[in-house]
Amino acid sequence: MKVLFIGGTGLISEAVSKLAVAQGIELYLFNRGERDEFVPEGAQVIRGDIRDAAGAAEALKGLEFDAVVNWIAFTPEHVQNDIQLFSGKTKQYIFISSASAYQKPQRSYLITEETPLNNPYWEYSRNKIACEELLLEKHRSGSFPVTIVRPSHTYGITAIPAALTSGKHPWSLVERIRKGQPIVIHGDGTSLWTMTHNTDFAKGFTGLLGNPEAIGEAVHITSDESLNWNQIYAAIGGAAGREPKVVHISTDFIAAHTPAGTADGLIGDQAVSSVFDNSKIKRLVPEFSATVPFAEGIKQSVDWFEAHPERCSVDGEWSKMLDTLISRHGVDAKLLSYYV
Template sequence: MTGPRILFLGGTGVLSSACARELADTDAELTVLTRGRDSRRPVPENVRTLHADVRDDRAVRAALGDETFDVVVNFIGYHPDDITADVARFNGRTGQYVFISTASVYARPAPRLPVDEGAARRAGDFDYPRLKLECEETLERAYRREGFPAAIVRPAHVYDEQVLPLLAGWTVIDRWRRSRPAVVHGDGTSLWNLMHARDFARALTGVLGDDRITGSSLHITSDEVLSWDTIHRTLARAAGVEPLLVHRSSEDIGREIDWMGPVLTEDFRHSLVYDNSRLKALLPRFGPEIPFRRGAAEILGWYDADPARCRTDEALDAAFERLAGV
């Protein structure tokens, strides 16, 4: 007896590649639909791969033919038009459609903590969560009006060994190794959630096809609560350096680095702690296995293994110098 037929829209990103690896050695019949570009995260050899741009409806329909799936997971939907197209493509062709959204759709500051799946959603002016929220609303209408078998999964901040979970990326590590300070927004005490992609993958693959999530939303986030100062210090320890920190307001940073402004003022500066009770009820044996101190060591190991990966941004470095006042 064969396992479930699962389709991933996307398969080479941080989340989707980890989930593909998690399913690769199971009895699931996994198909990954990607654009076919080279990636640092290749699809496992025993996973079927199809190539098409998901925003080219004709190409997608040609690639999939009349196939049906038990579960379709969309990792790369960022605009409500993407969801409208998928509803038209997959209505009647899948038993469950899972949209990977973001926990950034919740109102900031949160009216109450911890945030559960029923908390108020409001995305403000930051385009990424605003469009993800519009995607959710489009999908919810399809479920209510057409019975489209939709489920919404909300991760928070997911990383793997190739992702430094800081907006300035490797530039921060490079500055520390030159004995220069990194700039942290606020006073560094706001609380944040980081989850390793392998832990996310274990949870997501555990609920795929579960009828209890259809028609609803689900958090997949870590129980490890970290301040931004702790995140920086943990990375500094993994890099073998002193964590030199200078604190500046989100607004001040945004004036120096304009693209950081909306991310910091509307998202990162607010404390977020998530209620994972529903996930634990669905998967009683699940628990994240990779604390950030271990994840940070993996990140530094991956970067330090190849100097070509250690790219700094000169404009960011100069902006940090100005903000640090040195």
């Protein structure tokens, strides 16, 4: 099977690329070469930028694939370009959507693929929904063979996954925990959440490649393990070797006292309990099973960072923001207790 990944070296996709090659898939990666250390041996790399439509068409000229996966499509314009580029040149186009597109807050804590798509809180999610609608419309017209995959909070060895954290410097959270500095958990920390290791995601995903039963379908791929946020941060502390010093702060307060956009993903996704029914992916890919518990996965991440000290950078601005947030929350709590 001949497959093209647009991207293929990111947080989620690098694990899928590695497994695809191991399974004997003839894998091509089309990207700009910014994370070449995660290109698996055996994959063929085509240099280019998918945002340059003309350049991408030239770089991929004459090539056809059994499946094309775009790991970095985020807007309807992105997928419209792909429709023009790959129509008639692939038997399957897989769009990477997001489980954050599901209704927020949903009517039931248990999410299935039948859960409505509606997220008024996060533009990222609304754009993913618009992409899905465009692609399914093309599929229904008979002109484009699409499969939609919705990851939830997926991580790997290069990530320290959490809610209110530094995206560019994930080690910052471990650094604060080890120094005994307080960290913030939204709400009371008892809402449920699902963390999925990228190697588990990969096992479900590769089973969809070239799978005729997956054409025209949308499916999420997540772990079956559900933890509350207190348990998640306790596991991070366990991997870091120190119990976290925790301050619980309401999501609304966090949003009101952090820079614009900081809490968008929190409000639009992580603040709502999310537990997934994985019956559909298990039906489409019977061999799929998520086997990496979060306590084990986060330990692998901490070990990886410690083996790569150059990646243990600390985000001073983020840490300062957290200190300011905690300070303001403390002042407000004192005032409230005074007036009560």
